[in-house]
Amino acid sequence: MSVSTNNSARLRDEERARLIWLLTTDKAITSSLLNKLTLVEQFDSGALENQIAEVGVLVEHLKPADLADTLEALPAEERRALWLLISENKRGQVLLEASENVWDDLIDQMSDKALLEAMNTLDIDEQIYIVQHLPRNLTGRLLATLSPAERARVRQVMNYDPGSVGAIMEFEVITVRPDVTLGTVQRYLRRLGKMPENTDKLFVTDRENKLLGELELKTILISPAGMKVGDVMERDILAFHPDENAEKAARTFERDNLISAALVDPAGKLMGRITIDEIVDVVYRETDNDLRQMGGLSGDEDVFAPVHKAVKTRWAWLAVNLCTAFIASRVIDGFEHTISKLVALASLMPIVAGIGGNTGNQTITMIVRALALQYIQPGNFSFLILREMGVALINGLVWGGIMGGVTWALYGDPALGGVMMLAMVLNLLVAALMGVLIPMVMTKFGHDPAVGSSVMITAITDTGGFFIFLGLATIFLL
Amino acid sequence: MSVSTNNSARLRDEERARLIWLLTTDKAITSSLLNKLTLVEQFDSGALENQIAEVGVLVEHLKPADLADTLEALPAEERRALWLLISENKRGQVLLEASENVWDDLIDQMSDKALLEAMNTLDIDEQIYIVQHLPRNLTGRLLATLSPAERARVRQVMNYDPGSVGAIMEFEVITVRPDVTLGTVQRYLRRLGKMPENTDKLFVTDRENKLLGELELKTILISPAGMKVGDVMERDILAFHPDENAEKAARTFERDNLISAALVDPAGKLMGRITIDEIVDVVYRETDNDLRQMGGLSGDEDVFAPVHKAVKTRWAWLAVNLCTAFIASRVIDGFEHTISKLVALASLMPIVAGIGGNTGNQTITMIVRALALQYIQPGNFSFLILREMGVALINGLVWGGIMGGVTWALYGDPALGGVMMLAMVLNLLVAALMGVLIPMVMTKFGHDPAVGSSVMITAITDTGGFFIFLGLATIFLL
Incomplete structure (x- = not known):
């Protein structure tokens, strides 16, 4: 008997997919599962019974890590139905492998006692990990179950910052x-x-x-x-x-x-x-x-969270974005007179803003990555900023030149083409400069440069792009 | 003597930073190093000599992986100077740990023979890895140095796709x-x-x-x-x-x-x-x-590549972005008559487009991640798309309502406020729908959904946002 066909990663992928399919395509399965366990209803069809039996076999066969992944891939109701099927002795491992989103859903229905029992099969490091991240404070109850020596250790680990090495340490060493x-x-x-x-x-x-x-x-x-x-x-x-x-x-x-x-x-x-x-x-x-x-998502977004939860996790970024867009809109409004004289500006201005946002995001992505890899040091910082400005200048001259030419050809106005080109060069330089500075400054002040820097750069290149383009147009074209 | 203070990760971080500092802040060091080894010039100052001695000590002390990281953090010239200092028996390991960008720079100056010698200290799996990724075809010369049995194995490994498990396999097993x-x-x-x-x-x-x-x-x-x-x-x-x-x-x-x-x-x-x-x-x-x-960077962007290389690796995305921005601009141009009648539209339209891009990118980021984790299965797809549309509808009504109110207040025109709100709702729905569909369709056709989907969604929400807003304005406000 070959080992590989018996327990391959592929086979387990397929089993997970099958389990998700069974639980999500037929609401009857989920409701039967939920109801069966509260003894309200009987099965009403042979086909359903077969499918439920298959679900049971799959749940029995899959490992805790696979079950955790399956839970992640289910909406709330199906998540709860599946959880009820997982045997007591597997639940601790499954919890450990699942994310906090899944915990939130499942733990709401469990008593403190049931929760501590599910965690019974885990070792002490793992119990600490879960307790630390639970939405409910179980620390006291967990500590009560421990010996004084263990209790002292737990207290110690819980003092470390969640992002530190201390928080993921294991006591058990030989x-x-x-x-x-x-x-x-x-x-x-x-x-x-x-x-x-x-x-x-x-x-x-x-x-x-x-x-x-x-x-x-x-x-x-x-x-x-x-x-x-x-x-x-x-x-x-x-x-x-x-x-x-x-x-x-x-x-x-x-x-x-x-x-x-x-x-x-x-x-x-x-x-x-x-x-x-x-x-x-x-x-x-x-x-x-x-x-x-x-991408502007909060860290704890759950792909299968219900609508109201998803709205809640995203509203903050949307609000920020709306504010920055509103500011950009007010800048344009300030040039209303210019635009009313030359309506073509309205259709050209998004190009200047968009190309700046694109360049800025390219730069930021690169810098964030280099910061994570500790490639950026005081010594090479000036090289980096000069390089980015150089790239922006060349790209601005080339693409700005092309767009300037196209504008000239479209509107038959060489001055408008010149303004277009100059605005693109300037906005690309702004984008490159801020693309380097924003993540560096955020790091300097102890912030994670990946959070929000993309929103910031887009705000700057939009507002800046509109201001530069419409400002130059006001000076040179009116 | 404590072990930890002797060789901690922190100490090595500091040594790497110091080495980068020495090589990048004083051009004289680099040029002395490059020249000394070609025997053209003598040291001309005691301070310089000391610094060069310190560089030598650091290079001697740092491990190959640290040297590789240091090479990554240097511009091309400094990279070459450092490489010359690395001793023969470390070079193979350093090459192995460095990225392809570093190889490109260093390998240009090495003969095939020198390269094969540097690789001599590596085991056969590692040699294959390097040879497979070299810009130069050394396969034949490498194969010639091997025994027939090894040669057969190498041929086998080189046949596997670089993204497959076969390409990272090791032969050596007990x-x-x-x-x-x-x-x-x-x-x-x-x-x-x-x-x-x-x-x-x-x-x-x-x-x-x-x-x-x-x-x-x-x-x-x-x-x-x-x-x-x-x-x-x-x-x-x-x-x-x-x-x-x-x-x-x-x-x-x-x-x-x-x-x-x-x-x-x-x-x-x-x-x-x-x-x-x-x-x-x-x-x-x-x-x-x-x-x-x-972030719209090509996979092989090097943070410390010289300007002309960086321009080359980024021009494609910029060109794509310019094209999509141009299309959006043409859509606006089609409504020139509408804008000339109501200039306020020009300042409001970027809000509709921006908020759509934001939502679309949130959705795409989430879907790309869920696809990577294999959370999305045929069974839960319809849940997902309905959920995203639901979130978009709620966000559209809430934020669209707010922006509609603000617009009404600012311009004293309730009809303009209504158009604003309706356009935001519609563009958010488009963003959510496309945000789910684009990565799913790309995956379906075997493309990596992370590549280019962000550019696509922004193109759609920009063009769509302008079209919807200006279209509604033309219908209801003129």
């Missing part, structure tokens, strides 16, 4: 002393009988818990059993402090191809570790947020 | 038979004396190389040495086919918290493996590309 032999280590491991997930190395510490080095599992396996840990351990290692930025740590994991890394306090004492699975989540979350924020 | 004991496995590993990087598990195969299961290193360490491999191996495992999509595989790695996974052919025979470090690169590359493409 430590060994440098003066024992590999044979002893292996006997110790056999006695333990298990290792935390993603353990690729043990940490070597002294009696005061100070980190001395790392011992890879690989090294234990390939080295003679009589060697001392201190002789084969890696001393030149990378350790993180809990207050470091998690996104930066992710870049370091990528750069150094790490699976896990130690977390130490300022005195060099081992506190815990971070692992690649958390790091991969950080990477996806980071880039996801960047993408959404550049 | 396999064991199911009928040996763990003690025998460990003796075998000791004899090997090393393991490929990121080995968290061995693969269990039969005599025909068919994959039977996985044996985690962890399991070898914690289980009694007398146990048979077949009794402790994991049978329910996930294996990939080489033609599967690498981005999808990355999502599976994230979902299942994998470190490595087997690659099998259709007959279930083990071909190689993929590892988390390649997967993390895939994730960063994927999201990077999405971000840049949504």
Whole structure:
């Protein structure tokens, strides 16, 4: 029997798709599921019964991570129906893998007690993670279920900033002393009988818990059993402090191809570790947020949220956009006299504004990315700004020249063509300058440059474009 | 001595920043470096000599991945100067970690022979990766340096699509038979004396190389040495086919918290493996590309490319944008008569267009993301489109109502206010509908929905907004 056909990623994709299909195409399934469990109604058709049986089989077969993804892809009602079908012992894992949007929907109907029970199957780091992000404050109740030692640790982790390495750290680490032999280590491991997930190395510490080095599992396996840990351990290692930025740590994991890394306090004492699975989540979350924020969506938008929730998450950006558009509109209004004399200006002005917005957004996207990769340093900043201005000047002369020529040809007015060209050059220069400055200044003041910078640049290039074009027209054409 | 202060990520960040600072703030350093190595000039100042010595120390101390990042953050000339300082045995690793933009700059000055020598320190998978992406065709020369067996493998890998799992696969795997004991496995590993990087598990195969299961290193360490491999191996495992999509595989790695996974052919025979470090690169590359493409940058834009290169990589999007802006401008021009009668329309029309573009981009961003996460399935598509239309309708009525009121107040013309509101509602509906349809249709036809959909939606909402607003005004206000 081949392994691959039995449990391939493709097969699971198909099963997820099938489950979504079953739940969303026939409302009867969802309502039967919801009702069956409250014992109000009986099944009324054989076909329905079969489909519901198939749903049950799929839910049984899919892994928690797949079920979490399926929940993400369902509207609220279907989400609740599916949740009721997931067995108690899987629910904790499913919650862990699902996003906060899904939690909001499901947790509303669960009592605190049911919630804590669902989380029972999770280890303590995972419970903390969920409790920290829950819309409800369960911290007290969770703490009450813990031993005093665990409680102290939980309190510690909850103090770290959600974007820091401390917030994703795991307590469970295996430590060994440098003066024992590999044979002893292996006997110790056999006695333990298990290792935390993603353990690729043990940490070597002294009696005061100070980190001395790392011992890879690989090294234990390939080295003679009589060697001392201190002789084969890696001393030149990378350790993180809990207050470091998690996104930066992710870049370091990528750069150094790490699976896990130690977390130490300022005195060099081992506190815990971070692992690649958390790091991969950080990477996806980071880039996801960047993408959404550049598109003007708030970070917690849920694709399958009902209409009223979606309206709520988007209204802020719309309001901001409306304000900036209104300001641009007032600038145009100030030139009403100019436009009434030369109506052609009204049809040409969006070109100047649009091309500026396009260039500005290109520049901003590039700068935001370079900032995330830490490519921009005080040393190369002036190169960058001069380069962008150079690109804008060339593009302005070329495309502005073309549009100026087209304008001349269309309206038979060389002066209008000249104004068009000059306005495009100037607006592109404004776009390039602000495209570099906006994200840099936002970073300087500790803001995420991906949030709102696209809206800002568009506001500036629109207002600026209208002002420059209509202003030049007033000066030269009237 | 504390480990963490010795080699922390922070310290390395600082060293990278310092190196960039030294190379970019004083042109004399770069030119001395470039000239010294061609033996043209002598140092002319003590301060310069000190700084150059510091550059040398930093280059010596930084790891290949850090040097690669530093190269990314330098303009072309400084890039070349730094490259000359990097020692032969590090160059291969540095090349591997750097992007194609950096390769382009550096490789221009290297002979084929020097290039193959730099790659000498890399293993065969890495050499293939570089050769596949080089602007120059070195495949033949690389193949000539290989044994016939290796050559056959290389040919095989080079046949896979660059976006497939096959293109990032590694040949080096350790396999064991199911009928040996763990003690025998460990003796075998000791004899090997090393393991490929990121080995968290061995693969269990039969005599025909068919994959039977996985044996985690962890399991070898914690289980009694007398146990048979077949009794402790994991049978329910996930294996990939080489033609599967690498981005999808990355999502599976994230979902299942994998470190490595087997690659099998259709007959279930083990071909190689993929590892988390390649997967993390895939994730960063994927999201990077999405971000840049949504911002209207081509995939291979280099932040520190000289002006003429940057102009070249961006002209296409600018041209497209200019065309769409021109079309919108022609629509306005068609209503010249209407505008000349009521100049207020000229200042109000950008609001209708802008708010539509904003909503459309919100929708597109959400849909592109949901498509990447495979959340959108035939079953939930109709929910999604109705939801977006609902959101657009509510937002249109609320914000359109407000803007209509403001317009009425500003111009004292209730009919103009009504036209404003109606135009906003209609344009928001168009934006929502197209925002869902454009990425879905692009995906349907095998295009990446992140590329160009933002430009398309803006074109539609601009042109549509002007047409709707001015059209309604012509009907109701003249």
